[in-house]
Amino acid sequence: MKHWQLEASGEHLVATLDVVGSSANMLSHEVLQELDELLAELEQRSASGLIIRSGKPGGFIVGADVREFGQVHDAPQAAELARAGQRVFNRLAALPVPTVALIHGYCLGGGLELALACRFRVARDDDSTRLGLPEVRLGIHPGFAGTVRLPPLIGALPALDLMLSGRTLGSRQAQKLGLVDEAVPERHLLDAARAHVAKRRRRKAPWLRRLPGWWPLRAFVYRRVLRQLQKKVNADHYPAPYRILQLRKMRANQEQEAISLGELLVSRTSRNLVHVFLLGEELKRRGRTHAHDIERVHVIGAGAMGGDIATWAAYKGFSVSLQDQTAELVARALKRAHAFFQKRLKEPRAVQQAMDRLMPDVSGNGVRRADLIIEAIVEDVGIKQAVFRNIEQQAPASAVLASNTSSIPLEELAGTLRDPSRLVGLHFFNPVAKMQLVEVVHGLQSAPAALERACAYAVAIDKLPLRVKSSPGFLVNRILMPYLMEAMTMVEEGVAISAIDRAATDFGMPMGPIELADTVGLDICLSVARELAGPLGVAVPDKLSAMVEQGQLGKKSGRGFYRYDAKGRARRDTRVRPNDIPITERLVLRVLNEAMACLREGVVQDADAIDAGMVYGTGFAPYLGGPMRYVESMGETGISHSLYRLSEEYGERFTPDAGWSQADLLVRASSI
Numbered sequence: 001m002k003h004w005q006l007e008a009s010g011e012h013l014v015a016t017l018d019v020v021g022s023s024a025n026m027l028s029h030e031v032l033q034e035l036d037e038l039l040a041e042l043e044q045r046s047a048s049g050l051i052i053r054s055g056k057p058g059g060f061i062v063g064a065d066v067r068e069f070g071q072v073h074d075a076p077q078a079a080e081l082a083r084a085g086q087r088v089f090n091r092l093a094a095l096p097v098p099t100v101a102l103i104h105g106y107c108l109g110g111g112l113e114l115a116l117a118c119r120f121r122v123a124r125d126d127d128s129t130r131l132g133l134p135e136v137r138l139g140i141h142p143g144f145a146g147t148v149r150l151p152p153l154i155g156a157l158p159a160l161d162l163m164l165s166g167r168t169l170g171s172r173q174a175q176k177l178g179l180v181d182e183a184v185p186e187r188h189l190l191d192a193a194r195a196h197v198a199k200r201r202r203r204k205a206p207w208l209r210r211l212p213g214w215w216p217l218r219a220f221v222y223r224r225v226l227r228q229l230q231k232k233v234n235a236d237h238y239p240a241p242y243r244i245l246q247l248r249k250m251r252a253n254q255e256q257e258a259i260s261l262g263e264l265l266v267s268r269t270s271r272n273l274v275h276v277f278l279l280g281e282e283l284k285r286r287g288r289t290h291a292h293d294i295e296r297v298h299v300i301g302a303g304a305m306g307g308d309i310a311t312w313a314a315y316k317g318f319s320v321s322l323q324d325q326t327a328e329l330v331a332r333a334l335k336r337a338h339a340f341f342q343k344r345l346k347e348p349r350a351v352q353q354a355m356d357r358l359m360p361d362v363s364g365n366g367v368r369r370a371d372l373i374i375e376a377i378v379e380d381v382g383i384k385q386a387v388f389r390n391i392e393q394q395a396p397a398s399a400v401l402a403s404n405t406s407s408i409p410l411e412e413l414a415g416t417l418r419d420p421s422r423l424v425g426l427h428f429f430n431p432v433a434k435m436q437l438v439e440v441v442h443g444l445q446s447a448p449a450a451l452e453r454a455c456a457y458a459v460a461i462d463k464l465p466l467r468v469k470s471s472p473g474f475l476v477n478r479i480l481m482p483y484l485m486e487a488m489t490m491v492e493e494g495v496a497i498s499a500i501d502r503a504a505t506d507f508g509m510p511m512g513p514i515e516l517a518d519t520v521g522l523d524i525c526l527s528v529a530r531e532l533a534g535p536l537g538v539a540v541p542d543k544l545s546a547m548v549e550q551g552q553l554g555k556k557s558g559r560g561f562y563r564y565d566a567k568g569r570a571r572r573d574t575r576v577r578p579n580d581i582p583i584t585e586r587l588v589l590r591v592l593n594e595a596m597a598c599l600r601e602g603v604v605q606d607a608d609a610i611d612a613g614m615v616y617g618t619g620f621a622p623y624l625g626g627p628m629r630y631v632e633s634m635g636e637t638g639i640s641h642s643l644y645r646l647s648e649e650y651g652e653r654f655t656p657d658a659g660w661s662q663a664d665l666l667v668r669a670s671s672i
């Protein structure tokens, strides 16, 4: 066999999965077929038990091979694939001898379903072991009998929670829930598995957890979960969670699971979510062209961004020094970092270790030892230039210099350096811990090696690096700005702010443009808009300048377009007035037109990069797969006609970009 290996260990057998040619184990069609053959062989052999484990140091099984989803053409074919997987796992579950899944690292999706088909599960007790069913994030649900096997094991509600959220559990949490039978340190793993082989009895969820699945309570419980779901998820955009709920409510069997999965797998939503997932993988792949060689990071500026950039780096295991003008400013950032580590790491020892990696450094000594220096001080060319001149004199010759500037052309900052090729942009998004994207900006003089090292660093801290050309607003802010300005223009025209935000969220944006502007801060919006106004011809609405002058800066000042209560919640007018102006069309077409301009100008490499940037940098409707994917589904001609129509009605800003008539621009470089 290519991927599986079977060996005897005392009286029982050990099956090891080590997928050839891949760093992680995935359940491709071939891998499942081999497992089937292996089980057939096992049925003929006499052994007292079977242990299934992974030969990959990184983990057990990360799930199905999503690249194979693209080869599925219709729902019946997809359902048949699910049935095939179910048959193999049923064969495993029906073995007369005890079976144990020995889990370390990632055990996700189909990987967990395989483990669920075993009689017992033993997991390595450490931070890197994560178990979960994240299928919902790809617009589908488990299809290898996971929706059927999980609830009796851990209880109906916890099972629903895992499948609906797609979240992962650590091994201890999984043990508490009954998902794994035992969580033990690495050195006891095999012994624990052997001990389970000797056991016969399968566990069941305690009766209290099974109670919500009892029929008199079931209807009530599902109604409640449904109401919560409806508040959070648009069923037209994301049908999978509703299917999960329905399957549980009707106590669906494996066949119903397979049919439902078949329909979802070929839906537009799932196709686009898989596209988004693969875009993320592609950004990581593009970012890994250089071996990552950064160990020490120095961050200058401990404000909103710098403090969080340093915190994140320390959280990810880097040794970081943090500099600002006064010890108080650094101390404030360290306090925030401590709260963050406590929330994320929980264990006092881990929190302490993370704090030890984050060094306050008011005098800036860290510059002399750093491999990467990130500047995140006030957005002022003169001050930044002075700081870079100073850094250059002290930093090791091999260190990469990076700026987090959102609007200053890199060339202006590099101009004062003796060696401008060392400077790149590392543009993080706010809030740093939440936003996955980092724009890696190349100026005219940036050296390829410096860019590659910066990209490799971004991947190493679990961010997605997107290479962008140094041009006004780079990619994300440049596309976002016309969208925000259009929303504000509508406010000036008298459209209700809640109507505008509602139109955007109904389209699939995570937050409306008005609320987004308030959240970012109207002063910041104004300064970025002014910066882009000249080069891109974006008009800045008078209302925005007036509000900033009056100190109405958005959420942080308690008042922006919305008023905010003491807890920072917006007071919304829920009686959205119907309006006959095409709100959604105006907002979305501004995004698409600017995205096309970026593509034509080569701000990023290709259409995939635009989609990745907008989905991972702004949350642009993931179920649509990104702006360019949306354009493909609507047809470029239709989009440019709509733009033309709007330009006649609302003015030049809607004039179709020249790129719309260059058909080759939308051809994608990769096959995602």
Ligand code: NAI
Binding pocket: 300, 301, 302, 303, 304, 305, 306, 323, 324, 325, 329, 376, 377, 378, 379, 383, 387, 404, 405, 406, 407, 427, 428, 429, 430, 524
């Ligand atoms: P901030 O005002 O919160 O922090 C700036 C910090 O830099 C302050 O603590 C200040 O004391 C310090 N500083 C100023 N001059 C210094 C010097 N010579 N040496 C050491 N420290 C100095 O500003 P924020 O929002 O963190 O922005 C920083 C940079 O990040 C700017 O370039 C901004 O354009 C960029 N950025 C901001 C985003 C945001 O949402 N706030 C998003 C992405 C980038």
